[in-house]
Amino acid sequence: MNAYAPILVLGGLGAGFAIFSVVMASLTGPKRYNRAKLDAYECGIEPTPQPAGGGRFPIKYYLTAMLFIVFDIEIVFLYPWAVTFDALGLFGLVEMLLFVLTVFVAYAYVWRRGGLEWD
Amino acid sequence: MISLAVDDLSYFGRDPWWLVVVKAVFCFAFAMLTVLFSIVWERKVVAWMQLRIGPNRHGPWGMLQSLADGIKLMLKEDVVVKGADKFVYVLAPVVAAIPAFMSFAVVPFGPADNEISVFGHRTPMQLTDLPVGVLYILATASVGIYGIVLAGWSSGSTYPLLGGLRSTAQMISYEIAMGISFAAVFLYSHSMSTSQIVATQQHTWYVLLLPVSFLVYMVAMVGETNRAPFDLPEAEGELVGGFNTEYSSIKFAMFMLAEYVNMVTVSAVATTLFLGGWRAPWPISTFWAGANHGWWPLLWFTVKIQLLLFVFIWLRGTLPRMRYDQFMKLGWKVLIPVSMVWLMLVASVRALRNENYDFQRVLLYVGGGVLAVLLISLAADVFRDRAAKKAEGAGQAGQEGPGDRFDPMAGGFPVPPKPGQTLPPVPRRRSRAPEAAEHQLVGKDGDDA
Numbered sequence: 258m259n260a261y262a263p264i265l266v267l268g269g270l271g272a273g274f275a276i277f278s279v280v281m282a283s284l285t286g287p288k289r290y291n292r293a294k295l296d297a298y299e300c301g302i303e304p305t306p307q308p309a310g311g312g313r314f315p316i317k318y319y320l321t322a323m324l325f326i327v328f329d330i331e332i333v334f335l336y337p338w339a340v341t342f343d344a345l346g347l348f349g350l351v352e353m354l355l356f357v358l359t360v361f362v363a364y365a366y367v368w369r370r371g372g373l374e375w376d
Numbered sequence: 377m378i379s380l381a382v383d384d385l386s387y388f389g390r391d392p393w394w395l396v397v398v399k400a401v402f403c404f405a406f407a408m409l410t411v412l413f414s415i416v417w418e419r420k421v422v423a424w425m426q427l428r429i430g431p432n433r434h435g436p437w438g439m440l441q442s443l444a445d446g447i448k449l450m451l452k453e454d455v456v457v458k459g460a461d462k463f464v465y466v467l468a469p470v471v472a473a474i475p476a477f478m479s480f481a482v483v484p485f486g487p488a489d490n491e492i493s494v495f496g497h498r499t500p501m502q503l504t505d506l507p508v509g510v511l512y513i514l515a516t517a518s519v520g521i522y523g524i525v526l527a528g529w530s531s532g533s534t535y536p537l538l539g540g541l542r543s544t545a546q547m548i549s550y551e552i553a554m555g556i557s558f559a560a561v562f563l564y565s566h567s568m569s570t571s572q573i574v575a576t577q578q579h580t581w582y583v584l585l586l587p588v589s590f591l592v593y594m595v596a597m598v599g600e601t602n603r604a605p606f607d608l609p610e611a612e613g614e615l616v617g618g619f620n621t622e623y624s625s626i627k628f629a630m631f632m633l634a635e636y637v638n639m640v641t642v643s644a645v646a647t648t649l650f651l652g653g654w655r656a657p658w659p660i661s662t663f664w665a666g667a668n669h670g671w672w673p674l675l676w677f678t679v680k681i682q683l684l685l686f687v688f689i690w691l692r693g694t695l696p697r698m699r700y701d702q703f704m705k706l707g708w709k710v711l712i713p714v715s716m717v718w719l720m721l722v723a724s725v726r727a728l729r730n731e732n733y734d735f736q737r738v739l740l741y742v743g744g745g746v747l748a749v750l751l752i753s754l755a756a757d758v759f760r761d762r763a764a765k766k767a768e769g770a771g772q773a774g775q776e777g778p779g780d781r782f783d784p785m786a787g788g789f790p791v792p793p794k795p796g797q798t799l800p801p802v803p804r805r806r807s808r809a810p811e812a813a814e815h816q817l818v819g820k821d822g823d824d825a
Contacts, residue, residue, distance in 0.1 A: 260389030263504040264481045264512075266400040271477030274404070275470040275630060278450070282626035286453045295458040297533035298621055304459070305534055318545050321704075325548040328712065332555040335719070336511065339562035342723065343730055350727040357720060364713075373708045375701035 320372055331360050385569060387488050388505045395494060399503045403480040411636040415442040418689045425693035446629060454625040459532025468530060469630035472523025475516040476637035482509040483644045486654045486673035488571040502571060509570040510558055513645055521547050524619050531622035539618030543602060543609035549704060550599035553711035557589040560719050561649050563726060574653030581652040588718040590650045592711055597642040603688055605695035606703060643684035651680050
């Protein structure tokens with residue numbers, strides 16, 4: 258068998274287990290209707306109405322996601338470089354040092370401008 | 377130039393289909409049993425740490441407790457809340473659980489060279505291996521985040537939404553440090569395949585060669601699995617239950633299962649990448665040649681995973697939960713720069729060594745450079761502290777500026793005083809005279825109460 262096929266077998270096993278459990282639980286459990294039970298939980302008070310379109314989030318989450326992409330792409334470059342490092346020799350080291358330095362200029366800028374402060 | 381190392385994965389992808397199924401069932405059962413055991417074990421250990429007894433009713437020594445919990449959850453009502461997006465709400469626990477199991481496909485339980493035989497068929501003790509094994513583990517772990525995010529979003533409720541958002545930010549922040557710490561391992565192993573990484577640790581485990589990477593990974597893996605002290609997405613004190621607040625019955629159990637399977641997975645990855653994988657620990661391997669052959673590696677692997685799981689429990693029993701801003705600060709301002717600088721140090725030393733430079737002198741230069749940077753940063757800190765103190769002193773001497781006055785409704789929300797600000801005197805109820813109005817705590821126009 259292909260080396261990738263066993264992954265699908267294991268994934269199928271996991272999916273079968275998860276779907277079976279979720280379906281079974283809806284059959285085995287009791288069902289007693291209660292209007293208050295179906296309300297969103299908010300410590301017993303009337304739930305806050307959900308704003309249309311999902312409402313607004315703190316900008317911090319977007320900022321974190323953008324920074325994550327920058328560094329994740331850096332990591333994508335790091336992996337093949339690390340695997341073939343010995344073959345690349347000093348040339349590879351210098352190139353990667355320059356690249357990391359470039360990314361760290363941006364990092365230092367974000368740090369100074371307070372992009373990494375949560376409050 | 378040194379030729380590129382080609383991964384020897386010729387042992388994989390040759391099993392007949394029935395053997396693949398047997399091994400997949402084994403991986404699934406291994407994950408499941410480890411989870412069932414570690415839930416009870418965690419409750420036991422935390423109980424002992426708090427001088428309690430812990431679960432002891434179900435089965436010998438309380439060992440069937442988690443099975444009983446599972447059956448109980450199965451028989452509970454499956455509530456779908458009114459405001460939920462039904463399809464995504466039901467899908468989310470399934471999405472969380474599947475990738476958790478899938479990562480086990482590339483975890484090596486034993487040697488890759490057809491050592492064991494199952495029903496007369498010799499096979500490697502690993503379901504399969506890929507040239508990009510570790511990348512695959514990272515990818516499945518990232519898909520697991522979707523389960524949590526979708527659960528938070530689809531519940532149509534405030535607390536789960538906040539929990540889901542927090543969890544995303546937390547996991548992606550710590551994934552960076554985790555990824556960089558892996559790169560240092562690839563420098564030494566020349567490969568991303570898990571069996572190859574274990575094979576290259578024959579003489580020295582990477583935890584000894586790369587201690588900083590290991591430490592960064594240990595911190596990042598606790599952050600990745602949402603475990604105490606980094607369990608902010610489900611902080612009971614702030615968010616009730618976080619992303620799983622609106623879930624009940626087996627759907628809730630699926631999230632718990634996914635969390636624990638993820639714990640087992642990250643422990644398995646730590647074992648594979650840093651702790652020699654299935655290899656016997658040092659004193660045993662010196663006097664017993666058979667320790668790394670046959671079925672024995674499974675034992676060493678299990679023992680190492682259990683030790684790491686104990687560390688998780690230990691942390692939970694010892695440390696209080698972190699504040700969210702401290703947590704993000706640790707991730708972005710400490711772990712990322714430390715792991716990046718460490719990776720570049722390792723790479724530099726290795727490159728210079730490959731070029732046959734004198735290792736001692738290289739070490740001296742690099743060590744000197746690091747020391748110089750540390751000294752400079754220390755000096756900078758001292759000067760900044762002094763400047764800050766001076767500014768503070770000046771501020772105190774010249775009375776507080778207009779910005780220092782405490783506004784209890786800054787930005788339209790009730791807020792506590794910042795450091796350096798003092799609360800205004802509590803307005804006592806005096807006579808019902810008309811001037812009572814000026815004693816009001818809330819002074820929006822900034823008049824002195």
